[in-house]
Amino acid sequence: MDAKDIYKRHAAFCQLMSNPKRLEIIFLIGKEAMCVEEIAKKMDVRVANVSQHLALMREKNVVSTTREGTKIYYKLTSPKLLEACTLIREIMLDQAKEELAALLDADSCQ
Amino acid sequence: MDAKDIYKRHAAFCQLMSNPKRLEIIFLIGKEAMCVEEIAKKMDVRVANVSQHLALMREKNVVSTTREGTKIYYKLTSPKLLEACTLIREIMLDQAKEELAALLDADSCQ
């Protein structure tokens, strides 16, 4: 294994999380499995598009499926993935909050 | 703020982490500030290229700089960012370990 392989692997995983729609999907199916149409409806995005994003995540073992009749339910393969996404989301929320506070501060100095 | 803005922001941050060179930079300057040339040398990558990656991270407030003479030192703006990267890295290492174990297991069954 090349010394830089771990960075490549890490990057490949982050690449999956680097799309707003995929993130929305991750948080949607993080708690309970959901079928493609349901995901598409909640997100207001075309089924084909959701399916394409799910295919990418399936390839990389980030989501797994179970079939029930004509429907295919997707869920995250590991709770750790949700944990990681949640941690980053919190950093983002904190950051947004700080920015807002900075704005308000600047405002009060006028 | 659009309800999906948080996903966009989250995705933009992950996008920064979705490149092996940028990740290597993040871990290099996570502990102590380092100048561009030094980073380039450690990574065995052209200075111009490192500078380009740093510019992206500067724009998004992921790194900050201090000048010392002709040198410009870069460091992460927040320890939380390193924390997040470290968490994901650990997930990646665990995963790699599991894959290796699975391979060895399969081997012993022959």
Next chain:
DNA sequence: AATCTATTTGCATATTTTCGAATATATGAA
């Protein structure tokens, strides 16, 4: 001015994202 360090520009290439249309797969009705 000459040098060291870093950034930017202009370009070529590669990758990602999305779409509409076509295709596949399972179910239930006739």
Next chain:
DNA sequence: TTCATATATTCGAAAATATGCAAATAGATT
């Protein structure tokens, strides 16, 4: 069984983004 329907995936093409290089430029120091 065969057909129609519901659900999901794949294909081919267009547009948008990302990446990396060499060369040019900028800024600080001696």
